[in-house]
Amino acid sequence: xxxxxxxxxxxxxxxxxxxxxxxxxxxxxxxxxxxxxxxxxxxxxxxxxxxxxxxxxxxxxxxxxxxxxxxxxxxxxxxxxxxxxxxxxxxxxxxxxxxxxxxxxxxxxxxxxxxxxxxxxxxxxxxxxxxxxxxxxxxxxxxxxxxxxxxxxxxxxxxxxxxxxxxxxxxxxxxxxxxxxxxxxxxxxxxxxxxxxxxxxxxxxxxxxxxxxxxxxxxxxxxxxxxxxxxxxxxxxxxxxxxxxxxxxxxxxxxxxxxxxxxxxxxxxxxxxxxxxxxxxxxxxxxxxxxxxxxxxxxxxxxxxxxxxxxxxxxxxxxxxxxxxxxxxxxxxxxxxxxxxxxxxxxxxxxxxxxxxxxxxxxxxxxxxxxxxxxxxxxxxxxxxxxxxxxxxxxxxxxxxxxxxxxxxxxxxxxxxxxxxxxxxxxxxxxxxxxxxxxxxxxxxxxxxxxxxxxxxxxxxxxxxxxxxxxxxxxxxxxxxxxxxxxxxxxxxxxxxxxxxxxxxxxxxxxxxxxxxxxxxxxxxxxxxxxxxxxxxxxxxxxxxxxxxxxxxxxxxxxxxxxxxxxxxxxxxxxxxxxxxxxxxxxxxxxxxxxxx
Numbered sequence: 181x182x183x184x185x186x187x188x189x190x191x192x193x194x195x196x197x198x199x200x201x202x203x204x205x206x207x208x209x210x211x212x213x214x215x216x217x218x219x220x221x222x223x224x225x226x227x228x229x230x231x232x233x234x235x236x237x238x239x240x241x242x243x244x245x246x247x248x249x250x251x252x253x254x255x256x257x258x259x260x261x262x263x264x265x266x267x268x269x270x271x272x273x274x275x276x277x278x279x280x281x282x283x284x285x286x287x288x289x290x291x292x293x294x295x296x297x298x299x300x301x302x303x304x305x306x307x308x309x310x311x312x313x314x315x316x317x318x319x320x321x322x323x324x325x326x327x328x329x330x331x332x333x334x335x336x337x338x339x340x341x342x343x344x345x346x347x348x349x350x351x352x353x354x355x356x357x358x359x360x361x362x363x364x365x366x367x368x369x370x371x372x373x374x375x376x377x378x379x380x381x382x383x384x385x386x387x388x389x390x391x392x393x394x395x396x397x398x399x400x401x402x403x404x405x406x407x408x409x410x411x412x413x414x415x416x417x418x419x420x421x422x423x424x425x426x427x428x429x430x431x432x433x434x435x436x437x438x439x440x441x442x443x444x445x446x447x448x449x450x451x452x453x454x455x456x457x458x459x460x461x462x463x464x465x466x467x468x469x470x471x472x473x474x475x476x477x478x479x480x481x482x483x484x485x486x487x488x489x490x491x492x493x494x495x496x497x498x499x500x501x502x503x504x505x506x507x508x509x510x511x512x513x514x515x516x517x518x519x520x521x522x523x524x525x526x527x528x529x530x531x532x533x534x535x536x537x538x539x540x541x542x543x544x545x546x547x548x549x550x551x552x553x554x555x556x557x558x559x560x561x562x563x564x565x566x567x568x569x570x571x572x573x574x575x576x577x578x579x580x581x582x583x584x585x586x587x588x589x590x591x592x593x594x595x596x597x598x599x600x601x602x603x604x605x606x607x608x609x610x611x612x613x614x615x616x617x618x619x620x621x622x623x624x625x626x627x628x629x630x631x632x633x634x635x636x637x638x639x640x641x642x643x644x645x646x647x648x649x650x651x652x653x654x655x656x657x658x659x660x661x662x663x664x665x666x667x668x669x670x671x672x673x674x675x676x677x678x679x680x681x682x683x684x685x686x687x688x689x690x691x692x693x694x695x696x697x698x699x700x701x702x703x704x705x706x707x708x709x710x711x712x713x714x715x716x717x718x719x720x721x722x723x724x725x726x727x728x729x730x731x732x733x734x735x736x737x738x739x740x741x742x743x744x745x746x747x748x749x750x751x752x753x754x755x756x757x758x759x760x761x762x763x764x765x766x767x768x769x770x771x772x773x774x775x776x777x
Contacts, residue, residue, distance in 0.1 A: 204280035224477030281667035288335020317400025333506030344492035405432030544593035568736035615693035635691035651686035
């Protein structure tokens, strides 16, 4: 029950609309009963011109009056009454059915919108370590496929649950009114439907969770192959990727068919129980009609009401299946919503307005899981300095610099800015002071103007162009057909590597941060592009405190300080010349690159 409540918490803001829709469904159900009840006067008074006779005891007073009048009217008058009343009732029913369907669909779509917003908002709040543990395709699946299943539950399944529930109640009341003994005998057969519904429902929930996980696998394969399309083509791996996709897709198909098979079996069981019930009723009530204690019209109404119960029960069995799928999806969505970011603002976090003096690493340790990536880091960088970080791959270079904007927090020790622990600073104000240009240029499928002004959306056209000029991007941008309004495609793929990097530099320039992190910003460029980008970087770093990660050591010879990391520890530090003279790891790395050049 708790899981059902958690599922429908998503619809809590719309309970009023749901209640109104429920009222409309009740009206539609009453009109359905009225429409079905017309069988009695049509058969008994119009077609056979006989009295309407029920075996039950007394009806409510208004029903007794209606039956008395119908029995007193001529067949023609009864026909005229029905021809007038039925079209009116059907029009009223159609109006209420439209509005209840519209309202339920509206609630379903609003829930989808709200849940997607809530999940996406939470993903924006979570720390970077969360994304290192989750696949992109899996997160995409949570926002798309899982949310769609919740829509099915809130909109379609809830509609059926209420509407078909009303139908079951109303038609059950009707058959009890007509002949309570016969109705009671028929109701005893219903557990034959309820037991399979419970058993199959539990199986469907497990299968649904597996199906959703498999859909996440499919999304992951798609994301990987779309992002890595160039590599797939370059290594002629199309067939291998297709086989991988086919395998995941076939597994999803198998799970889907298992669910479908059980749902169909449940539907067949429901129908067979209905047929058995109908045969029993035909035998029992047929004898009453023959004996004259029950009119044929009343018998026809009883049978029609009983058969009308089959569809609601069948629908309700499907509702159970949809609910099980939705609860599995709900648990996956709550897994995201209930996740806690590892990096958060402390209560009363201080806003930092400017960087004045220095950044200090004080006995810092950092880890992923149980393994330490950084150990015993003690470092001081004064304002205006350029610090270069070098070392073998996996030595912790990026992790070291990720501690400054608090993408991660140290396991032990502190990172201080102007004497204040970064953990005590307001995250947004801290990150406003920092600009980042990485080796993997992240641009968005939007215009060049929007990408450059990403860190300062209120920037004027002049500011955007000035930033592009300083980044040596203006020349190629103005030659594009739409200039700064050119949409650059997913991840900026319509631009070359050097062009993308210059847009990223322009973005950092426009933000104008006092602290700048360059994470191997030229490592993936050809010589000509590197030369142009390096000129742009030289402009970018002027007057800033700069942290540089570089594999090409020739680019950091002018750094004020160079530190050499190995296995997460600082093993050397000094200027370029001092480190060359030490004849240590830095000298070996530098000499190797000189030989290659």
